[in-house]
Amino acid sequence: MSVRLRTERLVLRPFTEADAEPCAEINADPEVMRYIGDGRPRTAAQTREGVAKAVRRWEExxxxxxxxxxxxTGEFVGLAALAVPEFLPEILPAVEVGWRIGRRHWGRGYAPEAAREAIRFAFEDHGMDRLVSCIHRDNAASVRVAEKLGMTL
Structure with missing residues (x-):
């Protein structure tokens, strides 16, 4: 996939199979995963499966x-995602913007910077006219990111 997005400090590109290992490190952290899905860390196998699914979605x-x-530096710090929130059928049809940054990179503004570029890509390059973000109500940090992005409840 030839998509390569840049911000002042970051490069965003489609997931590849090579991203499974650094992503698995992030997904294994209980603090990172606390408000994602059922709140449990993901295994390396679950992450590899998720990365393979992400690669297929880009192709489709x-x-x-x-x-x-x-x-x-090229260091992997996390992800920004555009995804159909199939886990919440009552809001479909919809596309969600989400973010997940490794804990050692928290507090540097990477999440809003990456998400802002993903949103620009969705609107300008793919003609989307609406995005949602599904955030656990207790996840104050992600609520702040959404607010910085101009999202409202």
């Missing part, structure tokens, strides 16, 4: 989960 739709790396 031309958009999906973006690996987020530091532009100056």
């Amino acid at each position: 739709h031309g958009w999906g989960t973006l690996a987020v790396t530091v532009a100056s």
Whole structure:
């Protein structure tokens, strides 16, 4: 996939199979996963399965989960995603923007920077006119990110 998005500090690109290992490290952290899905960390096998699914979605739709790396070093810091929130059928049809940053990179503004670029990509490059973000009400940090992005309840 030739998509490569840049911000001032970050590069966002479609997930590849090579992203499974660094993503598995993030997904294994209970603090990172606390408000995602059932709140449990994911195994390496679950992460590999999720990455393979993300790769297929890019091939099918031309958009999906973006690996987020530091532009100056190439270090994998997390993801920004455009996904159909199938786990919440009552809001469908919809596309969700989401983010997940490794804990050692928290507090640097990477989540809103990456999500803002994913939103731009969705609206400008794919003609989407509405995005949602499904955030657990107790996840104050992600609520703040959504607010920085101009999202409202």
